[in-house]
Amino acid sequence: MGVVFGGRSGEHAVSLRSAASVLGALDPERFDVVPLAITPEGRWLPPHDALRALRPGSEAGAGVALAAPPAGGGALVGIGAVPAAAGGVLPSLDVVFPVLHGPGGEDGSIQGLLEMCDLPYVGAGVLGSALGMDKVAQKDVLARHGLPVAEHVLVLRHEWRRDPEAVRRHVLHELGLPCFVKPANLGSSVGVTKVKCAADLPAALDLAARLDRRVICERAVDAREIECAVLGNEEPEASLPGEIEPGHEFYDYEAKYSAGGSRLVIPADLPAEVTAEVRAMALRSFLALDCAGMARVDFFLERVGGRLLVNELNTIPGFTATSMFAKLWEASGMPYPALLARLIDLALERHRERRVGWEAQRALAGDGGGDG
Ligand SMILES: Nc1ncnc2c1ncn2[C@@H]1O[C@H](COP(=O)(O)OP(=O)(O)O)[C@@H](O)[C@H]1O
Numbered sequence: 461m462g463v464v465f466g467g468r469s470g471e472h473a474v475s476l477r478s479a480a481s482v483l484g485a486l487d488p489e490r491f492d493v494v495p496l497a498i499t500p501e502g503r504w505l506p507p508h509d510a511l512r513a514l515r516p517g518s519e520a521g522a523g524v525a526l527a528a529p530p531a532g533g534g535a536l537v538g539i540g541a542v543p544a545a546a547g548g549v550l551p552s553l554d555v556v557f558p559v560l561h562g563p564g565g566e567d568g569s570i571q572g573l574l575e576m577c578d579l580p581y582v583g584a585g586v587l588g589s590a591l592g593m594d595k596v597a598q599k600d601v602l603a604r605h606g607l608p609v610a611e612h613v614l615v616l617r618h619e620w621r622r623d624p625e626a627v628r629r630h631v632l633h634e635l636g637l638p639c640f641v642k643p644a645n646l647g648s649s650v651g652v653t654k655v656k657c658a659a660d661l662p663a664a665l666d667l668a669a670r671l672d673r674r675v676i677c678e679r680a681v682d683a684r685e686i687e688c689a690v691l692g693n694e695e696p697e698a699s700l701p702g703e704i705e706p707g708h709e710f711y712d713y714e715a716k717y718s719a720g721g722s723r724l725v726i727p728a729d730l731p732a733e734v735t736a737e738v739r740a741m742a743l744r745s746f747l748a749l750d751c752a753g754m755a756r757v758d759f760f761l762e763r764v765g766g767r768l769l770v771n772e773l774n775t776i777p778g779f780t781a782t783s784m785f786a787k788l789w790e791a792s793g794m795p796y797p798a799l800l801a802r803l804i805d806l807a808l809e810r811h812r813e814r815r816v817g818w819e820a821q822r823a824l825a826g827d828g829g830g831d832g
Pocket residue numbers: 610640642646647648649650652678679680681682683685706710711712758771772
């Protein structure tokens with residue numbers, strides 16, 4: 461199996477940590493693991509260079525150009541020079557685990573590449589990944605399914621640059637202050653600003669619009685942060701909920717990844733009916749966004765009034781053995797190695813389901829001979 465990690469997104473370093481945990485926990489008796497790293501510049505490294513790339517800042521090797529073979533057939537091939545030390549060819553893979561966060565890895569891009577290769581892979585497909593990545597599209601679909609989300613406004617980079625005053629007025633009028641400004645397609649709180657006074661809004665929009673063409677502005681809520689892990693395909697299961705207690709004003713990058721930056725409370729201390737509501741809403745969100753394999757669904761539980769909002773769903777949540785996702789499953793009776801094995805089984809199951817459709821379409825095309 462292939463484990464792909466790194467990537468061009470602002471979450472490269474987070475991916476390296478997740479991948480180190482995954483590579484360390486895959487049972488070598490059951491899996492023949494082929495590590496593949498993507499450098500911050502987007503070069504793919506073959507296995508022998510990939511492991512070196514796990515160390516942040518290390519000099520990576522030459523890299524290799526990759527392509528989906530035109531005939532599909534369960535392979536990802538290296539074209540051009542795969543260094544002789546790497547065996548000259550890429551080993552064939554039977555399943556791939558993209559341990560990538562952010563654009564290029566979590567947004568349907570690599571999922572599309574793997575589809576074209578006819579390779580099973582862990583996690584959501586193209587649609588679920590794309591909806592999981594874009595905070596605006598995601599909220600719009602969740603709302604259509606009756607799931608409560610925070611009020612928000614989409615701002616496009618070119619709108620902001622063309623007419624900043626109109627955008628500023630629109631955001632303040634629709635949302636008021638404080639509000640959150642975030643790139644629509646990033647994670648790990650990269651580029652996220654809490655704006656408390658109108659004078660700070662332009663800098664927040666500048667930052668987010670530098671990182672992404674699409675920016676989401678959201679009304680700030682005063683809420684506890686509750687997370688729930690989901691596992692499965694057509695009939696997913698929800699873990700016990702956990703709670704994040706950020707040591708900072710909000711759950712920013714530092715709070716997420718520095719030692720002592722925040723506290724995870726597992727299971728979250730919630731009344732039974734709130735726990736049940738969190739789990740039910742997590743499953744509804746997973747299905748509404750057409751996810752597969754896994755997701756972590758994050759909620760806001762408002763301190764006043766107790767309203768539960770879906771903040772976001774992540775299709776490739778932070779995946780170290782001490783990340784919320786793994787901890788929630790551990791608390792729900794599934795240790796990390798078993799979780800990995802289950803995700804791979806789910807990947808194979810989803811791939812078989814997709815094949816059914818392909819085969820039926822081929823049969824239909826063979827019968828008919830219409831013109832498309
Ligand atoms: N509307 C909001 N109200 C209150 N806090 C928010 C809001 N949006 C984001 N936050 C804070 O910022 C953090 C990161 O935002 P989030 O939308 O989850 O982006 P990311 O994908 O980077 O995790 C959240 O965990 C929360 O602490």
